[in-house]
Amino acid sequence: MDRRKFLKRSSLASGLFFVPSFVKAFEQVTSSYLGYKRLVIIQLSGGNDGLNTVVPFRNDLYYKERPTLAISKNDIIKLNDDVGLHANLAPLKRLYDDGYLSIINNVGYPNPVRSHFRSMDIWHTGTDSDKYLQSGWLGRYLDHYGKHPHSAIEIDESLSLAMKGNTINAIATQDPKAFYNLSKDPYFKNIHNHQNDAHLSEHNLGYLYKSMIAAESSAKYIYETSKTVSTSKEYPNNSFGKQLKTMAQFINSGLDTKVFYGSLNGFDTHVNQLNAQKRLLKTYANGIGTFVQDLKDNGTFKDTLILTFSEFGRRVKQNASLGTDHGTANNVFVIGEHLKKQGFYNNMASLSDLDDNGDLKFEIDFRTIYATVLNKWLDVNDEKILNKSFKQLDFI
Amino acid sequence: MKIKHVQHLYWRIGFGILPTELEKLSRKNKKAVVNNLLNASKTITPLKLDTSELDDLLSGSYEKTRENIKKVQTISRQKTKELNVAWIDRLAGTKELLREKMTLFWANHFVCEDNNYVYSQQFHNTLRTHALGNFKDFVKAISKEAAMTKYLNTKQNRKQKPNENFARELMELFTLGVGHYTEDDIKESARAFTGYSHNLQGNFVFRKRQHDEGSKTFFGRSGNFDGDDIINIILENKQCAKFICEKMYRYFVNDIIDENHVNSMVDVFYADYNIENVMRYMMLSNWFYDEKNIGTKIKSPIEFLIGIKYTVPVNFKNPKQLLYIQKLLGQILLNPPNVAGWKGGRNWIDSNTIVMRLKLPSLILNNAYISKAKKGTSDTVMETKKQGFKKRFGRHFKTESDWNYFDNQFRNVDINDLGNYILACDMNKTAGEYLKSLSKVSKQEHCVQLMSLPEYQMC
Numbered sequence: 001m002d003r004r005k006f007l008k009r010s011s012l013a014s015g016l017f018f019v020p021s022f023v024k025a026f027e028q029v030t031s032s033y034l035g036y037k038r039l040v041i042i043q044l045s046g047g048n049d050g051l052n053t054v055v056p057f058r059n060d061l062y063y064k065e066r067p068t069l070a071i072s073k074n075d076i077i078k079l080n081d082d083v084g085l086h087a088n089l090a091p092l093k094r095l096y097d098d099g100y101l102s103i104i105n106n107v108g109y110p111n112p113v114r115s116h117f118r119s120m121d122i123w124h125t126g127t128d129s130d131k132y133l134q135s136g137w138l139g140r141y142l143d144h145y146g147k148h149p150h151s152a153i154e155i156d157e158s159l160s161l162a163m164k165g166n167t168i169n170a171i172a173t174q175d176p177k178a179f180y181n182l183s184k185d186p187y188f189k190n191i192h193n194h195q196n197d198a199h200l201s202e203h204n205l206g207y208l209y210k211s212m213i214a215a216e217s218s219a220k221y222i223y224e225t226s227k228t229v230s231t232s233k234e235y236p237n238n239s240f241g242k243q244l245k246t247m248a249q250f251i252n253s254g255l256d257t258k259v260f261y262g263s264l265n266g267f268d269t270h271v272n273q274l275n276a277q278k279r280l281l282k283t284y285a286n287g288i289g290t291f292v293q294d295l296k297d298n299g300t301f302k303d304t305l306i307l308t309f310s311e312f313g314r315r316v317k318q319n320a321s322l323g324t325d326h327g328t329a330n331n332v333f334v335i336g337e338h339l340k341k342q343g344f345y346n347n348m349a350s351l352s353d354l355d356d357n358g359d360l361k362f363e364i365d366f367r368t369i370y371a372t373v374l375n376k377w378l379d380v381n382d383e384k385i386l387n388k389s390f391k392q393l394d395f396i
Numbered sequence: 397m398k399i400k401h402v403q404h405l406y407w408r409i410g411f412g413i414l415p416t417e418l419e420k421l422s423r424k425n426k427k428a429v430v431n432n433l434l435n436a437s438k439t440i441t442p443l444k445l446d447t448s449e450l451d452d453l454l455s456g457s458y459e460k461t462r463e464n465i466k467k468v469q470t471i472s473r474q475k476t477k478e479l480n481v482a483w484i485d486r487l488a489g490t491k492e493l494l495r496e497k498m499t500l501f502w503a504n505h506f507v508c509e510d511n512n513y514v515y516s517q518q519f520h521n522t523l524r525t526h527a528l529g530n531f532k533d534f535v536k537a538i539s540k541e542a543a544m545t546k547y548l549n550t551k552q553n554r555k556q557k558p559n560e561n562f563a564r565e566l567m568e569l570f571t572l573g574v575g576h577y578t579e580d581d582i583k584e585s586a587r588a589f590t591g592y593s594h595n596l597q598g599n600f601v602f603r604k605r606q607h608d609e610g611s612k613t614f615f616g617r618s619g620n621f622d623g624d625d626i627i628n629i630i631l632e633n634k635q636c637a638k639f640i641c642e643k644m645y646r647y648f649v650n651d652i653i654d655e656n657h658v659n660s661m662v663d664v665f666y667a668d669y670n671i672e673n674v675m676r677y678m679m680l681s682n683w684f685y686d687e688k689n690i691g692t693k694i695k696s697p698i699e700f701l702i703g704i705k706y707t708v709p710v711n712f713k714n715p716k717q718l719l720y721i722q723k724l725l726g727q728i729l730l731n732p733p734n735v736a737g738w739k740g741g742r743n744w745i746d747s748n749t750i751v752m753r754l755k756l757p758s759l760i761l762n763n764a765y766i767s768k769a770k771k772g773t774s775d776t777v778m779e780t781k782k783q784g785f786k787k788r789f790g791r792h793f794k795t796e797s798d799w800n801y802f803d804n805q806f807r808n809v810d811i812n813d814l815g816n817y818i819l820a821c822d823m824n825k826t827a828g829e830y831l832k833s834l835s836k837v838s839k840q841e842h843c844v845q846l847m848s849l850p851e852y853q854m855c
Contacts, residue, residue, distance in 0.1 A: 115564065117736040118574050130575075149747065158726050159746040171747045183751040185758075187766040187848060191827040204651070204694050205821060207742055208750065208850035215747035270549045270561050320557030321549060326564075357579055 037377055038251065040260045041138070041162070042308040044284065046267030047116065049277060050313040050330040053089070054103055054348070058082045061351040062316075069273060069318040083348060088282040091289025092333070099342040100292070101335055102395045104369065106349045108329035108362025112312065116268065116326070119311040124162035126367050126386050137370055138259050139165030140385045141378070145258075146170075150218040152259035153250060155243045163261055169211065170259070171218045174246065180223035183216045222255065229253035233294045236286045240264045244291040252298040258378060267310060271321040284308075292335065305377050305396065306335040309366065316351060317358050328355070329362035332369060334395055341395045368393050397426050401685045407820050407855040408648050408693075409433065409679065410493045411702040414805045415817055430679045434672060437495035437528060442521040443486055445478055450514050454596050472513035479517060480722075480729045481715045487698070488705040494675070498527035500698065501647055502534075504737040506570060509730070510543035515598045516730065519543035531640065531669040535570060535627050542594035548735065550592040555608040558586040563626075565735050571630050573639040577615075584612040588621040637666035641674065648678060650689050651741045657683050691821025694744055695855045697725030700753060703855075704847060707805075707818065709798040710760055717793050721760075724752045745853075757847035760795045764788070766848050767841040771833055778837065799840055806843075811836050818846040821854045 055071050056062050058081065063070045076084030077093045085093055095101040111129045113119050122129050126137035135143070142152050143165040152170035154163050163170035173179045192209055229252045235241035243262045250257060264284055269276050288306070295301035309332050314324030329349060349360040371390035374382035383389050399422045406413035413421075421429050450471055458464050490496045502523045510516040519541045526534035538544055539562070545551040548562035563586035567577045591607030594600055612621050615629055630636055641661040642653055649657070660681070665674040678684055695703065701721065704710065712718040722728040726749050727738055738744075745753075758766045763786035769778060809817055823831070827849055836842050846852060 113574070114579070115568050115574060116734065118568075157723070157748055158743075169746060173748055179748065179751065182755045185755065185766060187768055187845075188754055190768070190830045191824075191849060193826055193830065204692055204742065205824065205850060205854055208694070208745060208853055209824065211745050211747065211750045212754065212850055215751050218747060219751065270559060271552055319552070319559050320554050321552035321559055323549075323552075323559075325560050 037303050037305070037379070038258050038260065039373060039378060040247065040262070040304060040306040042284075042288070042306065043160070043261070043263035044267050044280075044308065044310040045116075045120070045263055045265040046269070046310070047119075047312045047314060047326055048267040048280075048310040048330065049269060049273060049324050050310070051316065052273070052277060052314075053086050053281065054105070054331050055084050055086065056082060056348050056351070057084050059348075059351055065317045065351070067318070069322060069324070079343070083344070086277075086281050088278055089285045091285040094289065095292065095335055096343060099339065100337060101333060102339045102341050102343065102345050104332045104334065104345040104364060104393075104395065105347065106329045106360060106363035107309070107332045107366050107369065108312070108360075109365055109367070110362075112328040112359070112362070114312065114326035114328070114357075116311060121161060123309060123311050123366060124160060126370055134164070135166045136160065136162035136164050137385060138162050138261070139168070139170065141165075141259065141374065141380065142168045142170060144384055145378075145380050147256070148218060148221075149214040150222055150255070150257055152261070153222070153255075153257050154261040155246050155250075156261070156263065160261060160263070163259075169214070170261070171215070171222070173219070173222065174243070176219070176223040176226050176246075176250075179215075180219045183219040188212060188216060222250070225255050226250050226253045231294055233290055233297075235290050236283065238283055238287075240283050240287045241290070244287045245294075248291055248294040248298075251295060251300050251304065269314070270319065270323040270325060273314075273318075273323040288335070302337045304336065305338075305373065306333075307369070307373065308333040308335075313360060315358055316354060316360065327359040328357075329360040332366070334369075336396070338396055345393070345395050364393070365390065369395075372396065397422055397424060397429050398685075400690065401426070402429060403817075403820065404685060404690045405429065405433075405679060407691075409497050409675075411487065411497075411699055411706045412820075412855075414707070415809050416805055418817075419808075426680060430676060433494050433679070434528075434676060437492045437498075439492060440495065440525055441492060442524060443479065443482055444517060444521070445475055445482065445513075447475070447514055447517065450475070451597075454514060454598070456596055469511060472511055472516075475513040476516065476730055477715065477719060479513075479520070480731075481712075481718055483520075483729050484698075484702065484705070484718060487702045488709070495524065495527050498671070498675070499524045501644070502527055503729075504732070504740075505643065506534075506538045506544070507732045507735050507737040508538075508541070508543050508547045509732060510546055512543070512546075512598070515541070515543040515546070515594075518598050520730070526671075528672040528675065529670075531665075531671055532627065532631050534671075535566075535631070536624055538570070539566070539589070539623050539627065540592065540600040542598040542600070545592050545594055545600075550589050551594070553586060553590050553592065554606045555587075555590050558583070558590060558608070560586040562586070562589055562592075566627075567630065569736055571627075571636045571639060572633065573635070576633070576635050576639075581614055584614045585621075585626045587612050588614070588626045589623045592623060631669060634662065634666050637662045637669070641665050644674070644678070646740070649684060651693065654683070657681070691819075691854050693855050694741060695853055696738070696740060696744060697722060697727040697749070697753075698729065699855060700853065701725065701756075704757055704760070707847075708761055708802045708843065711796045711798075712760075713794040713796065717795075721756065721793075725749055725756075750850075753853055754848055754850070757852070758844050760793050761797045761847075762841075762844045764792075766844055767834070767837050769835045769837055771835045773835065778841075802840065802843065806839060809839075811839050811842055814839060814842050815846055818843060819849070819851045819854070821851055823849070823851055827851065 052071055055076055057073045057076050075087045078084040113129050124136045125133040127133045138152055150171045154172045156172050159172040226249050229249055235245040247260050266280055310330050313327045313330030315327040319325055355361055368390045371382040372393045374380050376396050402421045453468050508519055522537050548565055549559045550562040553559040560582050563582050568574050587608040591603040593603050611618050641658050645658050664677045758764050763782050765782045765785040
């Protein structure tokens, strides 16, 4: 057995037991040797207003179009002479200062759809805006490269389309212990004993059997592995904070999982946007700040890349209800230790050159970000997963 | 009518059927069975709680102080939970079966949510009132509901600065579907819905001064349209009938659309947009009873939950737990994920929900215990095991189940035939063999076994 294989096997085996700390230390060495890299996706649902998140505070047009909704110069955390962050994003500013944050501006896709659901589907599936797919981009990653359903885990009660493959679905779980307890009745094992997997997913009943088998084996593995670690970090007391805490526990216990998925809802701010967004951005940034610190303390941050997106941005002009309507292009945050382009990846969008609807024109296709992450970070064939060749970007 | 076909019909337009009722109906012909169903749903029984305290607060004589607003919110939250529980009870025991099932269907079509209980109760009953009526009247009523004008911001839609939210969802989700209108259609129709609002009591108010009286161009036609005009124009488009019929087909017949069958429904529906007529047509069609449609749909969490409750009446001592179960299963009544509602089909099932679904019947009916006694051996340890399960899981769900009712209903059913009454589809081979190897301790224990199979998730 060569060294690489040996290291790989021993790290897999040790995950199953409560391992002494010296083995744990050894494991961390192996993971960095083997280049074990994981991806964390955070979805801001509802269409976060990117312009009030990363604010062009020197741009007169911004204040003209948003007379009562624009964030005043004095309320901004300045990143440079022209652009600043929303006041509630202080933890992100720290990541920015450390060189752990890259802001990609004007991300979108051709012929944008301003429907939440359709646009979310487009982001989840990675398809053209006039095509429909039933599988998500991370689900197809699982199809091709995932060893088990738990190669990708969503910390939620249900699974996003992004995490559904053609042949494999990722695992959704919020509480590994409850999940395990529910799944372990021997009755369930006996009703599918010696089941032939091959034809299981053809019809709905087969799909149920297959889901049951996958859930059982993953529940056991996730619970037994993750219970070896607990965090002492104080996470913000909200459901997003809890999600990140569970995620950190999974990561720090060395779970054999490449993709983690979490989300924060409520960004559909047609009315009275200021307070709602203030609260949401605070929840997001405080959660992420704690999460990164937790990973750093456990030596897992260096192998983790965090990507934050929203299905679209909001219209430049504010509406009559102190809110904003659905827009198009938006910013994407990339957080990690190995960024090639720290700070701003590209310039802010032009506010004078808008589309017919008064929305930002997109510059970067979101799928070029996916392609880059798949190819350069997860080290897999991006074309096979995205069904198309996309340009690689230079942020990692 | 064939027993199998009556069962199929009742799985789809209801939550299953008990042997006593099944025996009665199978002696009638299809037309009589369908007519029975439709006649029973002619009446409308609104689902209402006592709202006098809220009505007082919203009467206008109280000041709109911070304290009063807070009070309305607190009572509303409590009442919404109560309505959820009352709705579950209604579904499991209604005489107006088709109307109630349709109400459930429309609640996932005209998706809406409001934190004012009076408005959401009114909205909820508007769904029930129009559930089998005329679709055009239905859409117009929905557009004027206080809860809807709040939810999709028509209330903030003013002449000077239109808010497009309602106009967009009206076409995307309520009538036409994505791709059958332009961004300009949205902008112009949003102008037509300006001035829509409501008073404190939740009645529709048209604020003339906020309304844009100018000419609008919508689907190639121009005029000083208001909201009703826009709905009339939208419904002239046959695509609307198609969009609704496809949704009905996926919900009542099959996840996979059969174009010919749907088109025949569209012709019926487009003629007068009468919902009862198209439902009658569907239930009388031979293709509705095709083998490929029987037992091939995955139950929604509510269909699953009500199905259990209908077979074995179960009472939750703590109503909060009933809400918690809905959460775990992925569908809380009156609390949709977003305006597009629940996606349905295979989307109901993921790792979490499948284990919860398999475990739930035993959790709420049998102290979490599923009998595994081998054939030929008496399950002497069963009672001890049950006690053990009760200790471990019993505290999670405090329920009372009425097994006497079950015993009465299934008195004439042989224990070996029980599967034919509990399951809508054939049993998987391995599962069947395993169950055969087990001792059939009692009908009750066997019922729990059957309900713990993936097969029980199908309807």
